[in-house]
Amino acid sequence: MIRSQYRELISTVQQNRESMLNSKSNRLTEALEEANRLFDGVCRAREAALDAQFLVIASNIGKEKANELHSEMSAFDSTAFAEDLLTFMGINRTEVEETNDSEDVPADFLPSHAWQKMGEEALKYFRRAPTFHYMMGSFKSESPVRKQRIERQKKASRGKAERAMPAQLKEMEQSHQEATEKEVERILGILQTHFENDPNTPISFFDFVIDPNSFARTVENMFHVSFLTRDGLAKVELDEGELPIIEPVKLSEGGEEDSRAEARKHLVISLDPKEWKEIIEAFQIREAMITPLHQSTEEEMETE
Numbered sequence: 001m002i003r004s005q006y007r008e009l010i011s012t013v014q015q016n017r018e019s020m021l022n023s024k025s026n027r028l029t030e031a032l033e034e035a036n037r038l039f040d041g042v043c044r045a046r047e048a049a050l051d052a053q054f055l056v057i058a059s060n061i062g063k064e065k066a067n068e069l070h071s072e073m074s075a076f077d078s079t080a081f082a083e084d085l086l087t088f089m090g091i092n093r094t095e096v097e098e099t100n101d102s103e104d105v106p107a108d109f110l111p112s113h114a115w116q117k118m119g120e121e122a123l124k125y126f127r128r129a130p131t132f133h134y135m136m137g138s139f140k141s142e143s144p145v146r147k148q149r150i151e152r153q154k155k156a157s158r159g160k161a162e163r164a165m166p167a168q169l170k171e172m173e174q175s176h177q178e179a180t181e182k183e184v185e186r187i188l189g190i191l192q193t194h195f196e197n198d199p200n201t202p203i204s205f206f207d208f209v210i211d212p213n214s215f216a217r218t219v220e221n222m223f224h225v226s227f228l229t230r231d232g233l234a235k236v237e238l239d240e241g242e243l244p245i246i247e248p249v250k251l252s253e254g255g256e257e258d259s260r261a262e263a264r265k266h267l268v269i270s271l272d273p274k275e276w277k278e279i280i281e282a283f284q285i286r287e288a289m290i291t292p293l294h295q296s297t298e299e300e301m302e303t304e
Helices: 002-015 026-039 045-067 077-089 093-102 114-125 150-195 205-209 215-230 251-259 273-283 293-303
Strands: 234-238 244-248
Touching: 002 045, 026 045, 026 244, 077 114, 093 251, 150 215, 150 244, 205 215, 205 273, 215 234, 215 273
Parallel strands: none
Antiparallel strands: 234 244
């Protein structure tokens, strides 16, 4: 009996498929309720297979019915919206169609208050900024009074600051120049001392300027030695091995050096930390001939 009722239910659903797809019809729900009632009596596999067959058919019908439904989020029917909008604005489409059949109607058949009614209804759904007003009433705006004296004072103080800046820069430049001159004189004294102790042995340029403990001081030493060669107080030559040597210029050679001033050549020496380390290893430099300024000052104090 249960199998017969299942077969009859399946046949009814298949025959009334089109009516069940209608969104206003509840026949699919009634068929599911009937299947739930029959399932209470299922106790064998054959009846369960018929129930599964019915569920497959019912789920397919439900899927097709869901696809035919249109909500506001998934689809928009412009024709239906226009009809609803005209109805809201006070137009009966049936009366308009009957009038069109009987007599000519002008194109602007909308009532004069139709759009006003639409605007009043739409106004409820838009937030408007409140109008601006003064809490203590309006006030009269007046142009600010110019203060000539304050402006002149500002200009005067600004001029003083502008004049003070170049003076400060000039003082810094002078102090830096004086420090450079003192350092050049100190390095010249060191060169003369080493040359007087052993005048027959040439002084290697790299031994003289390289500081094995500081790459920065090495660059500073080369910078200061360049002033010695520029002013004719020292000369750099190549020895028999094509290596640079340096020695101070004697006073008797001053005239000769002046005559050869035009023959001097200016060269740019590039030195990076890698080359600095290679020179230290190649020349076996362990101590700096040009001692740092603070170290030489301490030695002089210990000697005194």
